[in-house]
Amino acid sequence: MAFFSQLDLQEGLQTFFVLQWIPVYIFLGAIPILLIPYFLLFSKFWPLAVLSLAWLAYDWNTHSQGGRRSAWVRNWTLWKYFRNYFPVKLVKTHDLSPKHNYIIANHPHGILSFGVFINFATEATGIARIFPSITPFVGTLERIFWIPIVREYVMSMGVCPVSSSALKYLLTQKGSGNAVVIVVGGAAEALLCRPGASTLFLKQRKGFVKMALQTGAYLVPSYSFGENEVFNQETFPEGTWLRLFQKTFQDTFKKILGLNFCTFHGRGFTRGSWGFLPFNRPITTVVGEPLPIPRIKRPNQKTVDKYHALYISALRKLFDQHKVEYGLPETQELTII
Numbered sequence: 001m002a003f004f005s006q007l008d009l010q011e012g013l014q015t016f017f018v019l020q021w022i023p024v025y026i027f028l029g030a031i032p033i034l035l036i037p038y039f040l041l042f043s044k045f046w047p048l049a050v051l052s053l054a055w056l057a058y059d060w061n062t063h064s065q066g067g068r069r070s071a072w073v074r075n076w077t078l079w080k081y082f083r084n085y086f087p088v089k090l091v092k093t094h095d096l097s098p099k100h101n102y103i104i105a106n107h108p109h110g111i112l113s114f115g116v117f118i119n120f121a122t123e124a125t126g127i128a129r130i131f132p133s134i135t136p137f138v139g140t141l142e143r144i145f146w147i148p149i150v151r152e153y154v155m156s157m158g159v160c161p162v163s164s165s166a167l168k169y170l171l172t173q174k175g176s177g178n179a180v181v182i183v184v185g186g187a188a189e190a191l192l193c194r195p196g197a198s199t200l201f202l203k204q205r206k207g208f209v210k211m212a213l214q215t216g217a218y219l220v221p222s223y224s225f226g227e228n229e230v231f232n233q234e235t236f237p238e239g240t241w242l243r244l245f246q247k248t249f250q251d252t253f254k255k256i257l258g259l260n261f262c263t264f265h266g267r268g269f270t271r272g273s274w275g276f277l278p279f280n281r282p283i284t285t286v287v288g289e290p291l292p293i294p295r296i297k298r299p300n301q302k303t304v305d306k307y308h309a310l311y312i313s314a315l316r317k318l319f320d321q322h323k324v325e326y327g328l329p330e331t332q333e334l335t336i337i
Contacts (some may be wrong), residue, residue, distance in 0.1 A: 002106070004168050004256070006211075007284045010081075010084075012101075013021040014081045014082070014084050014085035015085065015269065015277065016081075017078045017079075017081040017082045017085070017110065018081075018082055018085045018277060018278065019277060020078075021082070022112075025153075026151075027151055028147075028149045029147045029149070029150045031071070031149055032052065032147060032148040032149055032150075035049070036049045036052060036053065036148070037049075041047045048218070048293075050327050052148050052227040053148075055148075056151075063142075063145040063151055063153070063155055063160060063165065063166070064160070064161055064165055064169060065166075065169050065173075065174075066137075066160070066169070066174055067137075067155035067156075067159070067160055067171060068152070068155050068156060069135075069155065069156060069157065070156040070157075071123075073153075073157055074121070074122050074123045074156075074157055074158065075122075075123070075300060077122045078175070079118065079122040079123070079124035080124050081116050081215045082118060082122075082124065083107045083124040083125060083286050085278075086114065086116065086117055086226070086230065086278070086281060086282055086283050087279060087281060087282060087283075088118040088119060088124070088125060088282075088283045088284075088285070089125060089282070089283070089284045089285070090119040090125040090126070090130055090284075090285050090287070091284055091285065091286045091287065091322075092129060092131065092287055092288075093286060093287060093288055093289060093318070094289040094290065095131075096120065096131050096134050096179065096220070096287075096290060098132075098133035098134060098176060098177035099176055099177075100125070100176055100177075100217070100218050101136075101171045101172075101176055101177070101178045101179070101215065101216075101217045101218070101219065102172070102178070102179040102180070102217055102218045102219075102220050102290060103167075103171070103178075103179075103180050103182060103202075103208055103211065103212050103217045103218070103219055104120075104136075104179050104180070104181045104182070104220040104222050104287065105182055105184045105208055105219065105220070105221060105222065105311070105315075106181055106182065106183050106184070106222045106223070106224060106285070107183070107184070107185060107189075107200050107202070107221075107222070107223050107224070107315065108183045108185060108189055108192070108197075108198070108199075108200055108223075108224065108227055108228055109186060109187070109190045109193065109201075109227075110190065110193050110224070110227035110228055110230065110231070111188040111190055111193060111230070111233070111264050111278075112278075112281055113183050113224075113227070113232045114227065114278065115224030115226070115227050115283040115284075115285040116138060116183055116224065116285070117138070118179055118283075119285045120136045120138050120154060120158075120181045121136075121138045121157040121158055121159055121184065122157065125245055131179070133177050134177050134179050135158070135177055135178050135179065136158060136172055136180075136181060137158050137159070137160045137178065137179070137180045137181065138157070138158060138159045138160070138180075139159075139160055139161065139162030139166075139167070139180055139181060139182045139183075140159055140160075140161065140162060141162070142161035142162070142163050142166075143160070144159075144161075145161055145170045149228075157230045160180070162182055165210070167168040167211055167215070168211070168214070168215060169190055171211070171215035171217045172215050172216075172217075179220070180217075181222075182208055184202065184207075184208050185200055185201040185202060186201070186203065186205075188201045189201040190262050191233075191250075191262060192337075193227070193228040193231070193233060193262075194228060194232065194233045195228060195229045195232060196228070196229075197228050198228070198319070198323075198328065198332055198334050198335060199263060199335040199337060200334065200335070200336050200337070201337060202312065202336045202337075203337060205335055206304050206305070206308050209304050209307050209308045209311060210299060210304050212293045212307070213235065213293055213295070213296045213299040213303065213304065213307060214295070214296065214297065214298075214299065215295065216291060216293060216294065216295030218290040218291060218292055218293055219291040219293055219307070219309065219311050219314075220287060220288060220289075220290045220291070221288040221289075221291075221314050221315040221318050222285055222286060222287045222288060222318075222324070223285070223286055223287040223288075223315070223318055223319055224283055224286075225230055225253055225283070225284045225285075225322065225326035225327060225328065226281050226282050226283040226284060226321070226326065226327065227283055227287065229279065229281040229283075229327075230266065230278035230280070230281050230283070231264040231265065231266045231278055232261060232264060232265055232266070232281050233262055233264045234263045234264065234265070235263070246263060249261060264276075267279050267280075278298075282326075282327070284326045286318060286322050286326070287316070288314060288317075288318040289314065289318075291307075291310060291311060291314055293307060315334070316334050319334045320334075
């Protein structure tokens, strides 16, 4: 009986720490967004709001220059519960030399990119042990860093803007041994994810290759097997009013926020129930062989296309070598659109 009680406790903690992930960002973001205007206009605490805004202005460039990572935050015990919920695993196929800098391109995006977050923004799977002397940074939307408190939280985990200036700084002005992780398919690829799918939005995504050429950073393919399995995504049949509503809403959402809205669901609090928790499916992020890239200050389109094609070839090789081991059939192909 004690065994089952302990098992239930572990599962409960895993579920709680996965559940808190997005609400914490919303809560931390809501505090300054709501309180700063209130303090400025209606409260005797207006100096706090002024100090907060003054600090934001003074510290404005920090997130684009490596941020303020915290080993303490990255090693929080809660991330290990988060990892064990799926579970998430990081697999190395080749060493990464600390003499170089790297752009680790990750696929697929999935709904929330759990594999990238746990493997590279925390120490839950032991990235510091697996890739010693390599400092990982996870690229995300720059607008997140405009929000006080939230910016401090994400910077502590080694998250950085996926902007040209931030990437160039990390890859050219912060020494060597840096690895910037970019989910290059972005929100457009999120709309393609569903269980069993291996479709990537990559044909026209060449900015990361151009950045690698401009900085001389090695390109590293990586694939998170299982990322598409943790949610079901609903796409209603073409020609129905539900599909019309869905597409109109998604287009409007993207115009306003610059993000794609996915209609998805997972499990509830109990196994077999419906809800918005991800399914307990293994996610294994396999990091491939680094592709050496020459440094060219102003690469032409032909050169970008050449190395983009070499990258896709390396990614296909990585996918085919590991797909069966991590749950896909031998006949599964990587589709790139």
